[in-house]
Amino acid sequence: MWDYEHSVETSAALEGIWRRWADVATWPEWNADIEEVRLDGPFAAGSMITMTPKGQEPVVLRIVEAVPDSSFTDEADFGGTLIRTQHRVERLDGGRTRIVYRTEITGPEADTLGPEIGPAITADFPETVAALVRATLG
Numbered sequence: 001m002w003d004y005e006h007s008v009e010t011s012a013a014l015e016g017i018w019r020r021w022a023d024v025a026t027w028p029e030w031n032a033d034i035e036e037v038r039l040d041g042p043f044a045a046g047s048m049i050t051m052t053p054k055g056q057e058p059v060v061l062r063i064v065e066a067v068p069d070s071s072f073t074d075e076a077d078f079g080g081t082l083i084r085t086q087h088r089v090e091r092l093d094g095g096r097t098r099i100v101y102r103t104e105i106t107g108p109e110a111d112t113l114g115p116e117i118g119p120a121i122t123a124d125f126p127e128t129v130a131a132l133v134r135a136t137l138g
Helices: 014-022 024-030 110-122 125-137
Strands: 002-010 034-040 048-053 059-067 071-078 081-091 097-106
Touching: 002 110, 002 125, 014 024, 014 081, 014 097, 014 125, 024 034, 024 125, 081 110, 097 110, 097 125
Parallel strands: none
Antiparallel strands: 002 097, 034 048, 048 059, 059 071, 071 081, 081 097
C-alpha cells in the first residue's frame, strides 16, 4: 500500500466546504488541474464522476461514500490497482475547520506503482485545498 495525507485548518465554515465539494460542476473554479468534470447522478455513494485533468485523458471515479457535512470518498480502479481518495472536514474548537485529503493506492502492484504514480496524483493537494478555502471564504 502507498498513502499520502494533507490537511489544513481554516476559518472557512465546514458547511461551505461541503457545498463546494457537492457542486461537482464548479470544481474547475478552484481546482486548477481540472479541465472538465461531470457527475452522473446525485452527489452520493454509487454515482460516477468523470474528471478530465488538463492535457490528459478522462478519469472515471466512483463515489463509494458520501456523508453530508463530513466526508466523501472516491475511487478509481486501474486493473486491480485501486486509487482511493478520502476528502474529510472536521469541526474544531473556536469556529475552525480541518480539511483532510488522503489517498491510498492498494492492490497487487501498489508497492511498485504507488511510488511512481502517487506523488503525481497528490502533488496538487496543498494548492487545491488552499484554493478550495479561498473559494469558500469568497
